[in-house]
Every structure is written in structure tokens, then in C-alpha cells.
Amino acid sequence: EKKYDYLIVGAGLFGSVFAHEMTKHNKKCLVIDKREHLGGNVYCEQKEGINVHKYGAHIFHTNDKRIWDYVNQFATFNNYINSPLSLSKGKLYNLPFNMNTFYQLWGTKTPREAKEIIDGQIKEYGVKSPKNLEEQALSLIGKDIYETFIKEYTEKQWGTKATDLPAFIIKRLPVRYTYNNNYFNDIYQGIPIGGYNTIINGLLEGIETKTNIDFFEDRVALESLADKVVYTGKIDEFFDYKYGQLEYRSLRFEHELHDVENYQGNAVVNYNDSEYKFTRIIEHKHFEFGKQDKTIITREYPESWDRGKEAYYPINNDRNQDVFKKYKEESKKSKHVIFGGRLAEYRYYDMHQIIASSLTKVEEILKIEV
Ligand code: FDA
Structure with a gap:
């Protein structure tokens, strides 16, 4: 008899939703993450009373009422609507x-x-x-x-x-022949009041979690703790890169505290021109209509990626897709491991899609069990 039903590797949205649902079904879960905090890429760092989106701007949006109701169990959403601007050749323009x-x-x-x-x-x-x-x-x-x-x-x-x-x-470049600056077309949109950590804390309430633990540093001992493993890290790393390394684009975030109430008047301003090495500046307080005396801005610099950096965007070319397919086939053989989330599926997913895929995975498993 193992101590846990599930060892969940990764406390991002996929792992947290999975742990929450399985705990509701009386399964015993342990969630570990190699970072020093829970939440994965939606984690926010509180500074000067402002929720700083540490891994890039996150705006929740969905057309799926089920997913909207799901997240609203854990937080109330404000009415933030994403309306980015673009600074191009010295002039400001509305997007999209x-x-x-x-x-x-x-x-x-x-x-x-x-x-x-x-x-x-x-x-x-x-x-x-x-x-x-x-x-x-x-x-x-x-x-x-x-x-x-x-x-x-x-x-x-x-x-x-x-x-x-x-x-x-670029598959499509949608244009809108109306005066509508709402970036997304979805019915539901907003930022959770209190930040994304509120949702993560709600999902993981009462569940055993451990941060600063890298699965690969103690793999055998960790695997022996549970009947099954839910793995949300990089799929190539799980198989020791045996078919080669999957490539990513990375980002570098430069955070800056300014002693002004309002720096740019909008949460997101894109910088199109090549003279700026960053692609956008985020002013975090505007996601929550913050009234603090100070403000925190983040410049976002795209970067090449290597194993020492955070993996942000998968590079979906033929070479990487071929390599991924091999790992995917291999993963089907590991019967006691469930693979899920953006890194294990080597795909860009929005938050609502990750939540949906985690819920679907849980349903599939519970269906087989009964
Ligand atoms: P996530 O990466 O969050 O979690 C995986 C966790 O596993 C991490 O915490 C990691 O530390 C841990 N881990 C990995 N290997 C491990 C190991 N060996 N041992 C222990 N732990 C390990 N979506 C949206 O809806 N609206 C938006 O505005 C944005 N904006 C956005 C901006 C940027 C720059 C990016 C890159 C992405 C977005 N997203 C987004 C997408 C969103 O971030 C994404 O859908 C979810 O965070 C994915 O959750 P996961 O749980 O799959 O991965």
C-alpha cells in the first residue's frame, strides 16, 4: 500500500486542477514543484501591494461557461478587458x-x-x-x-x-471593422480579484504540497510514494532526452519599480519598432485598476532558449514535431504515468484550455475506475 494515490509533478494549473478534483474523489495527492512557489506560470508576486505577473501578462478569457463557472468557485473576477496599444514608429495605435x-x-x-x-x-x-x-x-x-x-x-x-x-x-490576421478595442472575442474575460494565487490556493487547499523539489533529483524515491504519477514537466526531460531536445523560445523579464502612480496609462503597450529590444511593457496595477502610489512595470525581452532558462513558447517546426511524436509514443508505454499540461504536451495552451484538459483527464480516469 503506497502512501499516496497520486504524486503530481508540477503545481501549475494542470497539476492543481488535477489534485483538486482527485482529492474531491477521496484520492490522496502529493503535489511537488521545483520552483520555490506554487502556481506555475500564473503565479503572481506581491510587491508594493501590486500583483506582479512574474511569468508574463495573464488575462483570463473563455467561451466555455463550464470553465468560467469552475474558476469562479475560487475567485471573483473583475471586469478587466484587454485592450493593448502598440507604439509603432513613434505613434500610438489601438489593437487589435x-x-x-x-x-x-x-x-x-x-x-x-x-x-x-x-x-x-x-x-x-x-x-x-x-x-x-x-x-x-x-x-x-x-x-x-x-x-x-x-x-x-x-x-x-x-x-x-x-x-x-x-x-x-501566421494562420489568420483578424481585422475588425468596428470601433472595438477588446482584444479577445470570448464571452467571459477578467482578472481574478486578489490575483491568480487566490485560485491556486483555493485549488490546493487541504492538499499536501512541497516546493523546491525537483522530481529528477530523487526520482525513484518519489515515484515509490504513489500508485500513479502525474507529470506536467518537459516530456523530453522525462525520457532523459533520448530522442533529442525539444526547442523553445524564452523570455527575459525586466521588472522596474517607479515612484509614480501611473506610468503608461494601460496594462499592455506593445513596442513594435526594432530600436527597442523588448516587445512590450506591462504595467501590472492596471490589470486590477490599482490605486497605489507607486507602480511596477515589466519589459519583456524575447530570448533564445537553452536548458538553463524557462521554456515559454514551443517552436512547432517539423523537426520538433517529429521528435515530440517519438516521446508521445514512448509515453503511452508508461502506464503508471499521466502526462499533461503545456510542457508535457509541448503545446501552447491558454489557461482555460489547460483547465479543460485537466478536467477531461480526471473524468477519463474516474470513468475507467468505476
Ligand atoms: P506550468 O508551466 O504553469 O506548470 C508546470 C509546473 O511544473 C511548473 O511550476 C514547473 O516548475 C513544474 N515542473 C516542471 N518540471 C518539474 C520537475 N522536474 N520537478 C518538479 N516540478 C517541475 N494564458 C491565458 O489564458 N491568458 C494569457 O494572457 C496568457 N498569457 C501568457 C503569457 C506568457 C508569456 C506565456 C508563456 C503563457 C501565457 N498563458 C496565458 C498560458 C498559461 O501560462 C498556461 O496555459 C498555463 O500556465 C499552463 O499551466 P501548466 O500547468 O500546463 O504549466
């Missing part, structure tokens, strides 16, 4: 691309005028079968929007020239 953006760019006032310009530029610069990201963007949206908002930003993000990036990175 909408009638405000077009007015600022061309002075067009009606949808018909704006559409005429965009369609005209697509005709002029677009190509039938785009061979790279630049050609793809020009074919989807034309020259002005591409050059003002996409080219330099994307080159910073990937550290590669737009003409050397694959076309598939």
Missing part, C-alpha cells in the same frame, strides 16, 4: 486591428474606406502561395499593417528575419 487602428493609420472613418485600402493592398502585395511569413502577412493584410505592426515585432519575437520565418506561424 480595428476601426480605431485604421483611423490612426490612414484617417479612414468608415468601414468601407478602410476595407478598400486593405483589400487594395492585399491585391497589390499579396501572392498566391506565400513562401515565408512576410509573404503570408502581405497576402492576408497588405503592406501598411504588416510594416507598422507585424514585421519588426515578429522578428524580435523569433529572433529571425520575417523572410526566413515559415508562413504557417
Whole structure:
């Protein structure tokens, strides 16, 4: 008889939701994380009374009422609506691309005028079968929007020239012919009052957790504690990189405390131009309509990745997908291990998708057991 039903490796959203649901079903869970805190990438650090999104700006949004109700068990959400700005060639523009953006760019006032310009530029610069990201963007949206908002930003993000990036990175470039600056189209959106830690604490209440524990430092002993392991770390690391290393893009965050109440007047300002090495500045207090005397801003610098850095964005090219497939096949053989979350699935997931996939996994397991 093992001490726990589940050893859960990783206290991010996937692991925390899994632990919460299984505990409700009288399973005994131990959650470990190698970081010094719980919450994974949604973790916020409190400074000067401000919740600092330590691993990048997190805005919750979903169309799924079930997921919205689920998170609302643990926190009340405010009515924050994400409406980023973009500083491009010295001027501020509204995002996402909408009638405000077009007015600022061309002075067009009606949808018909704006559409005429965009369609005209697509005709002029677009190509039938785009061979790279630049050609793809020009074919989807034309020259002005591409050059003002996409080219330099994307080159910073990937550290590669737009003409050397694959076309598939950009599948669609939605434009909106209304004066609507709401970045997301989802029905539900907001920031949890009290920050994301409130949700994590709610999920993990009454559950045994241990931080500063790396699964790989004591793998055999840790595995022997539980009947099953839920693994939410990097899948290649689990198999000791035997098929090679999966590649990521990383980010570096530069946090700064300013002795002013309001630094940029908005939570998110993108910096398109290449003269800035960062891609955006986040002013955290605006996520929660904060009234503190001081403010904390974060500059976000895209970076190349190596094993010593945080893995943020999977690089979904053919090589990595092939390598991932091998690990995925291998993972099916480890019957006592459940793989889940963004690192084990080598995929970018939003928070609502991670919660949904964790709930689905729990349901699948409980169905088999009864
Ligand atoms: P997560 O990475 O959170 O958790 C995995 C945990 O496992 C980590 O805590 C890690 O330390 C731990 N771990 C790994 N290996 C281990 C080991 N060997 N031993 C012990 N512990 C180990 N989504 C959204 O909906 N809205 C948004 O605005 C954003 N914004 C955003 C910005 C940026 C920059 C990124 C990169 C991502 C977002 N997201 C987002 C996505 C969101 O961050 C994501 O969906 C969840 O945090 C994923 O939760 P997981 O539990 O899968 O991973």
C-alpha cells in the first residue's frame, strides 16, 4: 500500500486542477514543484501591494461557461478587458486591428474606406502561395499593417528575419471593422480579484504540497510514494532526452519599480519598432485598476532558449514535431504515468484550455475506475 494515490509533478494549473478534483474523489495527492512557489506560470508576486505577473501578462478569457463557472468557485473576477496599444514608429495605435487602428493609420472613418485600402493592398502585395511569413502577412493584410505592426515585432519575437520565418506561424490576421478595442472575442474575460494565487490556493487547499523539489533529483524515491504519477514537466526531460531536445523560445523579464502612480496609462503597450529590444511593457496595477502610489512595470525581452532558462513558447517546426511524436509514443508505454499540461504536451495552451484538459483527464480516469 503506497502512501499516496497520486504524486503530481508540477503545481501549475494542470497539476492543481488535477489534485483538486482527485482529492474531491477521496484520492490522496502529493503535489511537488521545483520552483520555490506554487502556481506555475500564473503565479503572481506581491510587491508594493501590486500583483506582479512574474511569468508574463495573464488575462483570463473563455467561451466555455463550464470553465468560467469552475474558476469562479475560487475567485471573483473583475471586469478587466484587454485592450493593448502598440507604439509603432513613434505613434500610438489601438489593437487589435480595428476601426480605431485604421483611423490612426490612414484617417479612414468608415468601414468601407478602410476595407478598400486593405483589400487594395492585399491585391497589390499579396501572392498566391506565400513562401515565408512576410509573404503570408502581405497576402492576408497588405503592406501598411504588416510594416507598422507585424514585421519588426515578429522578428524580435523569433529572433529571425520575417523572410526566413515559415508562413504557417501566421494562420489568420483578424481585422475588425468596428470601433472595438477588446482584444479577445470570448464571452467571459477578467482578472481574478486578489490575483491568480487566490485560485491556486483555493485549488490546493487541504492538499499536501512541497516546493523546491525537483522530481529528477530523487526520482525513484518519489515515484515509490504513489500508485500513479502525474507529470506536467518537459516530456523530453522525462525520457532523459533520448530522442533529442525539444526547442523553445524564452523570455527575459525586466521588472522596474517607479515612484509614480501611473506610468503608461494601460496594462499592455506593445513596442513594435526594432530600436527597442523588448516587445512590450506591462504595467501590472492596471490589470486590477490599482490605486497605489507607486507602480511596477515589466519589459519583456524575447530570448533564445537553452536548458538553463524557462521554456515559454514551443517552436512547432517539423523537426520538433517529429521528435515530440517519438516521446508521445514512448509515453503511452508508461502506464503508471499521466502526462499533461503545456510542457508535457509541448503545446501552447491558454489557461482555460489547460483547465479543460485537466478536467477531461480526471473524468477519463474516474470513468475507467468505476
Ligand atoms: P506550468 O508551466 O504553469 O506548470 C508546470 C509546473 O511544473 C511548473 O511550476 C514547473 O516548475 C513544474 N515542473 C516542471 N518540471 C518539474 C520537475 N522536474 N520537478 C518538479 N516540478 C517541475 N494564458 C491565458 O489564458 N491568458 C494569457 O494572457 C496568457 N498569457 C501568457 C503569457 C506568457 C508569456 C506565456 C508563456 C503563457 C501565457 N498563458 C496565458 C498560458 C498559461 O501560462 C498556461 O496555459 C498555463 O500556465 C499552463 O499551466 P501548466 O500547468 O500546463 O504549466
